[in-house]
Amino acid sequence: MSGYSGNPFINNTPSSSPLKNSDNRVTKRPLGGSSSSQLSSPTRRPRTTGSAVYGDRFIPSRTEIDLNTIASIGSIVSRPSAVPSLTEDQVEFERERQAHETFDAVLKNELFGEKLLRDAVGTESSLDRIKNTRPSKISSNVPLDEDVPTTPPDSMGIDSQIHSAPVTPHRGLHSQTEEFHRPSSNSVRGASLLTYRERTGIRPSTSFMMQSQFFDTMSPVRPDSKKLLLSPGKKFRQIAKIPYRVLDAPSLADDFYYDLVDWSSTDMLAVALGKSIFLADNATGDVIHLCDTENEYTSLSWVGAGSHLAVGQGNGLVEIYDVIKKKCVRTLSGHMDRVACLSWNNYVLTSGSRDRRILHRDVRIPDSYFERIETHTQEVCGLKWNVEDNKLASGGNDNMLFVYDSVARNPVLTFNEHTAAVKAMAWSPHKRGILGSGGGTADKRLKVWNVNTSQKLSDIDTGSQVCNMIWSKNTDEILTSHGYSRYNLTLWDFPTMDPVAILKGHSFRVLHLTLSADGTTVVSGAGDETLRYWKIFDKPKVKAKPDSVIFSAFNQIR
Incomplete structure (x- = not known):
């Protein structure tokens, strides 16, 4: 056998093993007169050489690991609390945490349930007492090898009870001939290995043994534990x-x-593929070819009513199509380069281009635009209108994020904390003045701002390029799509900013993202030339409108 010299198991044995000498032979235990006092006869008397005392009894030293082990047995959850990372979902993390809590509760109920049953007060079960047990804190500075003081439990403080010597679990833990007393302090409840106990000569009665929780012979666990295991857990x-x-x-x-992807309020999905635009009716499944161009389509956006579609091209032109007539009704000029982003505010269409300009266009007037903004020093790659507050947010390749009041030429707020292009932006539909923004490859951060107070509410490192963003209408959650180098979709809970779900499937950057009219479905498009439909959100519950007090009184009078 080439590649191995001798027995691989022997070679893999650590050289520091005390039972292995330099010749790879197992040494025998010394029969007598050995220099190792620990391996000598247990009847051998200890001897003293100089100032060192050698003894035959091995007393292990209490380390911090030993203290942490004792503390973990007496605590509620032995698994240390952790924060979900960006690679795990919050839902999966909560499920795992609940499973660990259930396991700890069942294990402690099996170990200490008999003791707690006899100590039960009122109607509280032993399992409830275990769940209500607070974690015990053990100081690593106090050695457990010292003698335990003989002070009665009632006269000792909590610290002295915690620092007392642990009781061996298997000696009389479930014995019926022992009576246990909990510490007098109400701050320590339930089972603990560090609890005082006293022996009594009272023999248990037959009726008490029949009432024991071990009487259930059909289940290997106690009835309390069985009830917990069979009870429905928290719904996720x-x-x-x-x-x-x-x-x-x-x-x-x-x-x-x-x-290049947008979903209308009439449940019509518009997609630009190369030099053609197609409309997909989600209700019927029909696909309609809308138009073609000799140039290249770079952006598109539906008007709020869903009757018209604005399309930006690589030559700087913006066209508006009537989807019912399948005809271009307006062609708007003004940009000198490709139109990368479009956004509607009722009858005002705002466009951003690589020529660093933002143009406001009123489709009711014949002019191509009525206002021009030149605040960005590089390409404008993101535009989002907040129709309710009449505010506009713009992001550019210059890493800048601006907020404008209506169609004003100068921004009212400037955010320069991103270190890459700001394309992904979304306004909160639940709270006024809350804006989310995401940075490109060199930034990878998701930030949430309060534009009313100019404060930053959240700043999360997503670990990947943020390409697009949607704020859910049905739930207070943010969905981001990512590029280099994870190619997934991440759902964030606001305001905790915990990752609720991570959706994988695309093999290229997820650049295009849009939300359905009912707010339940998301369509993502990527460079792998696929469109994927994700059912992420539930429909909002319809709230019953309260009856008017005035009309109710009026009806009673009639």
């Missing part, structure tokens, strides 16, 4: 980790600055 939100529909999207551009 079910989020499908795989898309329910995957469509091929040939020629879907893999460009960070493009925005």
Whole structure:
């Protein structure tokens, strides 16, 4: 056998093993007169050489690991609390944590349930007492080898009870001939290895043994533990980790600055594939070819009513199509380079371009635009209107984020904390003035701002390029799509910013993201030329409108 010299198990044995000498032979235990006092006869008297005292009895030293082990047995959850990382979902983390808590409760109930049953007060079960037990804190500075004081329990403080010597678990832990007394302090409840006990000569009665929790012979665990295991646990939100529909999207551009997918309020999905635009009716499944171009489509956006679609092109032109007539009704000029982003505010269409300009266009007037903004020093790659507050947010390749009041030329707020291009932006539909933004490859951070107070509410390192963002209408959650180098979708809970779910499936950057009209479904598009439908959110519950007090009184009078 080439590659091995001798027995591999012997070679893998650590050289520091006390039972292995330099010749790789196991040494025999010395029969007598050995220099090792620990391996000598137990009847051998200790001897003294100089100032060192050698004894035959081995007394282990109490280390911090030993103290932590004792503390973990007496605590509620022996598993240390942890914060979910970006690679795990919050839902999966909570499920794992609940499973650990259930295991700890059942284990301690099996060990200490008999003791707690006899000490029970009122209707509280032993399992409830274990759940209510507070973690015991043990100081690592106090050695456990010292003698335990003989002071009665009632006269000792909590610290002296905690620092007392541990009781061996297997000696009379479940014996019926012992009576246990809990510490007098109410701050320590339930079972603990560091609890005082006293022996009594009272013999248990037959009726007490029949009432013991071990009487249930059909189950290997106590009735309390069985009840906990059979009881339904906390219900967690079910989020499908795989898309329910995957469509091929040939020629879907893999460009960070493009925005080529949008979902209308009439449940119509618009997708730009190369030099063509297609409309997919989600209700019927029909696909309609809308238009073609000799140039290249770079962005598109539905008007709020869903009747018209604005399309940006690589030559700087913006076209508006009537989807009912399948006809271009307006062609707007003004940009000198590609139009990377579009956003509607009722009848005002705002466009951003690589020529570093932002143009406000009123589609009711014949002019191509009525206001021009030049605050960015590089390409404008993100635009989002907050229709309710009449505010506009713009992000650029210059790493800047600006907030404008209505169609004002100068921004009212400037945020410069991102270190990469700001394309991903979303306004909160639940709270006024809350704006989320995401940075590119060199930044990878998700930030949430309060534009009313100019404060930063959250700052999370996503670990990947943030390409797009959606704020859910049904739940207070943020969905981000990522590029280099994870290619997934991450659902964040606001304001805790915990990762609720991580959706994987794309093999390229997830650049395009849009939300359905009912707020339940998300469509993502990537450079792998696929569109994936994700069922992420539930429909909002319809709240019953309260009856008017005035009309109720009026009806009673009639």
